[in-house]
Amino acid sequence: MKSRPLRVLLDGTPLLGDRTGIGRYTASLSEELASMSDLDTRAVAFTLRGWRRLRSVLPHGARARGMPVSARLLRACWLRSAFPPVELFAGPADVVHGTNFVLPGTANAAGVLTIHDLAFLDAPHELPPGDRNLPELVRTSARRADVICTPTRAVAVAVAERLGVDRDKVVVTPLGVDPAWFTGRPPNTALRERLGLPAEYLLFVGANGPRKGLAWLARVHAATPDLPPLVFAGPGPHHSDDRTLHTGYLSDVDLRSVVAGATALVLPSRDEGFGLSALEAMACDVPVVCSDIPALREVTGGHAALVPYNDDDALAEALRTAVHDTHAASASAVRRAHAAGFTWRRCAETTVEAYRKAVAARGQRSS
Numbered sequence: 346m347k348s349r350p351l352r353v354l355l356d357g358t359p360l361l362g363d364r365t366g367i368g369r370y371t372a373s374l375s376e377e378l379a380s381m382s383d384l385d386t387r388a389v390a391f392t393l394r395g396w397r398r399l400r401s402v403l404p405h406g407a408r409a410r411g412m413p414v415s416a417r418l419l420r421a422c423w424l425r426s427a428f429p430p431v432e433l434f435a436g437p438a439d440v441v442h443g444t445n446f447v448l449p450g451t452a453n454a455a456g457v458l459t460i461h462d463l464a465f466l467d468a469p470h471e472l473p474p475g476d477r478n479l480p481e482l483v484r485t486s487a488r489r490a491d492v493i494c495t496p497t498r499a500v501a502v503a504v505a506e507r508l509g510v511d512r513d514k515v516v517v518t519p520l521g522v523d524p525a526w527f528t529g530r531p532p533n534t535a536l537r538e539r540l541g542l543p544a545e546y547l548l549f550v551g552a553n554g555p556r557k558g559l560a561w562l563a564r565v566h567a568a569t570p571d572l573p574p575l576v577f578a579g580p581g582p583h584h585s586d587d588r589t590l591h592t593g594y595l596s597d598v599d600l601r602s603v604v605a606g607a608t609a610l611v612l613p614s615r616d617e618g619f620g621l622s623a624l625e626a627m628a629c630d631v632p633v634v635c636s637d638i639p640a641l642r643e644v645t646g647g648h649a650a651l652v653p654y655n656d657d658d659a660l661a662e663a664l665r666t667a668v669h670d671t672h673a674a675s676a677s678a679v680r681r682a683h684a685a686g687f688t689w690r691r692c693a694e695t696t697v698e699a700y701r702k703a704v705a706a707r708g709q710r711s712s
Contacts, residue, residue, distance in 0.1 A: 635651060
């Protein structure tokens with residue numbers, strides 16, 4: 346007799362609003378999961394307003410659940426206990442997946458938690474006021490979870506050591522590169538004029554934040570006048586002067602063109618859990634310069650220029666070298682082949698393995 350599909354309930358809240366890293370992860374993962382016939386995929390949004398929008402942003406085959414409840418109120422409750430269980434307003438599930446650092450309370454479902462990085466532990470003072478209790482909430486979620494997913498081995502090791510969980514409880518589920526990135530083309534004249542893009546430019550992609558190292562990048566760029574202009578693509582305030590440009594948030598189509606047209610992509614982060622923009626740039630055959638930190642070393646696999654964080658001279662030299670990159674055929678092929686090794690299908694398959702591991706673990710504890 347054929348067994349019923351595994352009932353999976355995702356936290357789809359990151360799908361609402363402009364999507365940066367975690368939103369893009371949740372969207373791509375949910376799309377792959379919805380295509381798997383042995384899963385019954387649903388998503389729930391925790392937000393007082395706009396939760397009905399979840400229906401319009403989920404992929405075909407995934408169903409939406411929601412309730413007009415403040416996420417802040419729910420988090421305050423889940424910090425103390427597993428009540429209210431998410432099944433109360435989303436229906437029965439075999440697995441509940443907290444896609445954004447926090448595991449919802451559950452009654453009977455196994456719990457899977459994705460922890461993208463541990464920047465909140467290193468610099469809790471940089472968290473917005475509404476997230477001041479995030480470190481404690483993530484620790485509680487990690488203890489409660491049956492399985493924890495991380496995007497890299499570097500984060501997996503850090504989670505085990507710093508959150509005090511068994512390393513065997515942590516599963517690495519690397520992110521993927523959408524195939525469209527491999528056909529990315531530089532911006533056409535209309536897009537260049539609309540965004541005000543110069544002929545040559547260095548590019549940073551992502552939201553601003555203290556851990557992104559943008560003050561370091563801006564300082565080095567300002568002190569190195571022979572470099573091309575610097576373009577920031579992403580939401581939030583960014584550094585601005587006569588040699589920099591901020592495009593704001595871009596659609597996926599426009600972003601691919603802006604990346605494909607860059608002289609080099611720069612990711613000068615103090616802390617990263619994965620660094621997806623680096624792989625996407627490689628897929629477009631764009632040189633990458635990034636800070637030499639564990640996750641970026643792991644993800645770029647020797648195909649990016651790595652610079653010690655906050656070393657001005659090293660960053661300036663790496664940027665100059667990238668600007669004069671000749672795009673040799675051998676380097677191009679290897680760079681693109683490395684990026685092609687990361688797929689969202691693989692991310693989904695390793696995540697489903699985590700789901701089944703969590704269900705088995707919950708079953709053993711219940712027996």
